[in-house]
Amino acid sequence: EQIRKVNFLLHEDTVIFNDNGDPLGSYDIIAWDWSGPKWNFRVIGSATWPPVQLDINKTKIRWHGKDNQVPESVCSSDCLEGHQRVIVGFYHCCFECVPCEAGTFLNKS
Structure with missing residues (x-):
């Protein structure tokens, strides 16, 4: 109950809470970037x-892959024809594509 009554100033912004105790206001979206011997924190957006409004400047995100490309999730692409998903590990979304056994077929019904 008491948190609903709290308000304070933080970096020139007032922090207040609604009737559910949820904070109202605005927040910076921060990217943690490991660049050598230390972490760098960069503002890449705001909420x-x-x-409700979420704005993220995707050009400020540094991906650590080839040519700064967004990594592709294994879960987002399908297996090629003649292959099937085999779950790897604990999570059902982690899989490898392996060739189907000879004499089997894909049932699309």
Whole structure:
């Protein structure tokens, strides 16, 4: 109950809470970037509510792959024809594509 009554100033912004105890206001979206011997923190966007709005500047995100490309999730691409998903590990979304056994077929019905 008491958190609903709290408000304070943080970096020139007032922090307040609604009737559910949820904070209202705006927040910076931070990217943690490991660059050598230390972490760098960069603001890549902001979130505000109410109303809910999320803005992320995708050009400020540094991906650590080839040519700064967004990594592709294994779960987002299908297996090639003649292959099937085999779950690897604990999570059902982690799989490898392996060739189907000879004499089997894909049932698309």
